[in-house]
Amino acid sequence: MPRVLVIDDQSDVRTMISIVLRINQFEIVEAATAEAGLKAFEAADFDLAIVDIFLQGSNGSDVIARMRERVPDLPVVAISGMTALDFLSKSPELADVVCLQKPFRPNDLIRAIDAAREAVRPSAGSVAGATAL
Known part of the structure; x- marks a missing residue:
């Protein structure tokens, strides 16, 4: 079962994402802050991350x-309700991040996850700890 880290400071958004993903056979770890998300990321392996770009007191692109x-x-998958996320594509290390505007529907979320999984193909020399979907 693929593990997904969801970092968003809005509990209702985290809950909606978690419900949709659990129904679709994903294991979910939620974090309400950038610090908690990075701590969870360091403690375990994840197959995908969903990160709010405008976290309270933090910049989601820095977290990514x-x-x-x-x-x-x-x-x-980078999410935001505040602005278009096309600025991410200007940064080479974030160019393959899939952007999703809030509010979004469950099907939009699943399509964004599929696109993110397609955008990033693990290389033969992948970093240890990264798991394939």
């Missing part, structure tokens, strides 16, 4: 960059 330092081919 830190996770990618450890697992360069980690599939990531």
